[in-house]
Amino acid sequence: xxxxxxxxxxxxxxxxxxxxxxxxxxxxxxxxxxxxxxxxxxxxxxxxxxxxxxxxxxxxxxxxxxxxxxxxxxxxxxxxxxxxxxxxxxxxxxxxxxxxxxxxxxxxxxxxxxxxxxxxxxxxxxxxxxxxxxxxxxxxxxxxxxxxxxxxxxxxxxxxxxxxxxxxxxxxxxxxxxxxxxxxxxxxxxxxxxxxxxxxxxxxxxxxxxxxxxxxxxxxxxxxxxxxxxxxxxxxxxxxxxxxxxxxxxxxxxxxxxxxxxxxxxxxxxxxxxxxxxxxxxxxxxxxxxxxxxxxxxxxxxxxxxxxxxxxxxxxxxxxxxxxxxxxxx
Amino acid sequence: xxxxxxxxxxxxxxxxxxxxxxxxxxxxxxxxxxxxxxxxxxxxxxxxxxxxxxxxxxxxxxxxxxxxxxxxxxxxxxxxxxxxxxxxxxxxxxxxxxxxxxxxxxxxxxxxxxxxxxxxxxxxxxxxxxxxxxxxxxxxxxxxxxxxxxxxxxxxxxxxxxxxxxxxxxxxxxxxxxxxxxxxxxxxxxxxxxxxxxxxxxxxxxxxxxxxxxxxxxxxxxxxxxxxxxxxxxxxxxxxxxxxxxxxxxxxxxxxxxxxxxxxxxxxxxxxxxxxxxxxxxxxxxxxxxxxxxxxxxxxxxxxxxxxxxxxxxxxxxxxxxxxxxxxxx
Numbered sequence: 001x002x003x004x005x006x007x008x009x010x011x012x013x014x015x016x017x018x019x020x021x022x023x024x025x026x027x028x029x030x031x032x033x034x035x036x037x038x039x040x041x042x043x044x045x046x047x048x049x050x051x052x053x054x055x056x057x058x059x060x061x062x063x064x065x066x067x068x069x070x071x072x073x074x075x076x077x078x079x080x081x082x083x084x085x086x087x088x089x090x091x092x093x094x095x096x097x098x099x100x101x102x103x104x105x106x107x108x109x110x111x112x113x114x115x116x117x118x119x120x121x122x123x124x125x126x127x128x129x130x131x132x133x134x135x136x137x138x139x140x141x142x143x144x145x146x147x148x149x150x151x152x153x154x155x156x157x158x159x160x161x162x163x164x165x166x167x168x169x170x171x172x173x174x175x176x177x178x179x180x181x182x183x184x185x186x187x188x189x190x191x192x193x194x195x196x197x198x199x200x201x202x203x204x205x206x207x208x209x210x211x212x213x214x215x216x217x218x219x220x221x222x223x224x225x226x227x228x229x230x231x232x233x234x235x236x237x238x239x240x241x242x243x244x245x246x247x248x249x250x251x252x253x254x255x256x257x258x259x260x261x262x263x264x265x266x267x268x269x270x271x272x273x274x275x276x277x278x279x280x281x282x283x284x285x286x287x288x289x290x291x292x293x294x295x296x297x298x299x300x301x302x303x304x305x306x307x308x309x310x311x312x313x314x315x316x317x318x319x320x321x322x323x324x325x326x327x328x329x330x
Numbered sequence: 331x332x333x334x335x336x337x338x339x340x341x342x343x344x345x346x347x348x349x350x351x352x353x354x355x356x357x358x359x360x361x362x363x364x365x366x367x368x369x370x371x372x373x374x375x376x377x378x379x380x381x382x383x384x385x386x387x388x389x390x391x392x393x394x395x396x397x398x399x400x401x402x403x404x405x406x407x408x409x410x411x412x413x414x415x416x417x418x419x420x421x422x423x424x425x426x427x428x429x430x431x432x433x434x435x436x437x438x439x440x441x442x443x444x445x446x447x448x449x450x451x452x453x454x455x456x457x458x459x460x461x462x463x464x465x466x467x468x469x470x471x472x473x474x475x476x477x478x479x480x481x482x483x484x485x486x487x488x489x490x491x492x493x494x495x496x497x498x499x500x501x502x503x504x505x506x507x508x509x510x511x512x513x514x515x516x517x518x519x520x521x522x523x524x525x526x527x528x529x530x531x532x533x534x535x536x537x538x539x540x541x542x543x544x545x546x547x548x549x550x551x552x553x554x555x556x557x558x559x560x561x562x563x564x565x566x567x568x569x570x571x572x573x574x575x576x577x578x579x580x581x582x583x584x585x586x587x588x589x590x591x592x593x594x595x596x597x598x599x600x601x602x603x604x605x606x607x608x609x610x611x612x613x614x615x616x617x618x619x620x621x622x623x624x625x626x627x628x629x630x631x632x633x634x635x636x637x638x639x640x641x642x643x644x645x646x647x648x649x650x651x652x653x654x655x656x657x658x659x660x
Contacts, residue, residue, distance in 0.1 A: 007554035176641025224337035311506025316349040
């Protein structure tokens with residue numbers, strides 16, 4: 001059973017599970033490499049996952065059977081469990097919360113091998129629809145304070161190669177989000193404005209760090225990018241809640257993300273990247289000061305202990321250069 | 331030329347250098363792989379580095395010539411430069427500081443291939459002596475607010491395979507250290523005690539997370555470890571300044587670190603790890619509330635975008651189990 005533990009100095013929460021060391025080492029050495037016909041995420045094997053909680057499927061096709069384009073299911077091996085009451089406890093200077101949460105998987109395509117680069121943009125929009133619908137459903141549960149959506153790609157580099165994303169609902173708020181909220185509040189107090197809106201205005205006026213602009217969204221290389229080719233996607237007008245994004249917005253965002261993946265693949269073929277969706281925390285209520293955004297980290301083997309240990313990132317590529325590379329990639 | 335940039339939302343500083351993309355990609359593909367006789371860190375090649383600023387050497391041997399055991403030199407390819415005045419500037423919502431700092435390399439051994447595991451403990455103590463002496467010297471420079479020491483090992487996995495550490499003096503304080511100081515201050519305000527001292531007392535009383543104890547130091551798996559086998563080494567009594575550690579303490583710490591490396595290598599042969607030394611920031615003055623410590627991160631291919639993007643770490647191995655593994659390794 002997992003639990004959340006808080007560091008008394010940094011006041012950051014960590015999810016600690018109780019995997020056995022030998023099992024962990026074995027899983028490190030041997031990612032899942034069965035034939036696609038045994039893949040639990042492939043069509044025909046729907047019974048190998050818990051029953052679906054959402055799907056985009058052909059009209060009339062029954063749940064938990066082929067005919068789907070995108071399918072969301074509870075994770076069979078979650079690191080947080082949805083059952084049971086949330087329990088908080090202390091142990092001397094330490095704090096614990098039971099590992100109560102939700103951990104769902106969005107199976108992004110029936111195809112075992114196709115990453116987003118191979119999907120039409122409207123298919124990416126269907127994945128985003130799953131993010132939205134599951135976020136809206138999970139937030140009904142009052143035990144949860146924050147919902148995070150993350151994907152790592154290409155899936156071939158992962159233990160489970162069939163393309164998928166994680167949706168995780170947590171009973172606590174991460175240190176990073178606490179820092180972000182504190183930064184927001186300080187900015188609002190001084191200026192009565194949203195710092196992300198200010199960023200959008202300044203980037204549009206400056207243009208050197210713009211990767212791409214659409215009617216509703218801006219893709220930029222952030223001024224203080226931590227990683228080469230780090231990219232943020234933000235709505236150009238203030239929106240705190242990804243859950244309120246309309247279908248037209250999902251389609252526009254799907255187009256944009258699909259295009260960004262092509263650009264990244266042109267600059268760094270075969271690269272791994274991570275994508276994380278940040279929307280307002282749920283507790284004590286949705287925060288209208290928040291400005292939702294997506295960030296994309298291209299994973300290059302740069303950096304090391306210095307970044308990890310100190311919180312200082314060293315980015316060898318200036319964001320202006322990164323934006324130029326991505327802008328001119330296609 | 332590099333510069334420091336601050337993110338307006340997270341208020342974290344990032345070092346941005348202006349490497350060319352093609353050069354970065356080339357360096358990713360081809361780590362330095364020349365023969366040892368061309369290695370700038372090997373004895374006989376002292377003229378290939380900037381002149382040494384510290385060395386532990388045979389009595390009577392001249393500087394910048396063979397005869398050394400440990401040698402500290404300015405980095406020939408620093409990401410911060412020591413020359414020039416510190417310059418601060420703004421650009422709309424963004425903040426910049428010139429990349430003014432120090433970046434030195436501690437060449438840890440004359441041997442091109444030996445990691446700490448192959449060195450006698452007194453040799454590791456000589457490396458720690460270099461950390462101490464260079465920290466004491468660099469802090470005389472009033473432009474610097476924080477000094478960080480970090481090493482990644484084994485060096486064979488790095489671009490420069492000869493074992494070495496980095497000592498970096500920075501004109502700003504990282505977000506992580508700001509968080510740590512804020513956590514300290516809140517704890518002191520409520521309890522009038524140091525949280526790390528409280529941790530030491532509780533861990534000694536509990537004993538499940540102790541990896542090893544010596545007269546002066548405790549090595550523990552932290553209650554809220556972010557990574558499997560994460561290990562902290564702390565002085566058992568309150569000390570804010572690594573620079574004040576006496577020679578006997580360096581020797582004791584060298585013994586302990588040497589022993590921990592053996593334990594880690596027994597549990598995960600051939601693993602990579604990072605070691606970071608955290609001592610009090612220098613600005614506005616040394617902070618007597620601080621409790622210096624070392625942390626060791628064993629690098630296993632676990633985790634991914636979730637940790638990076640959200641600030642939530644998922645640690646599959648309970649710290650009590652990690653401590654047991656390391657305790658019983660030898």
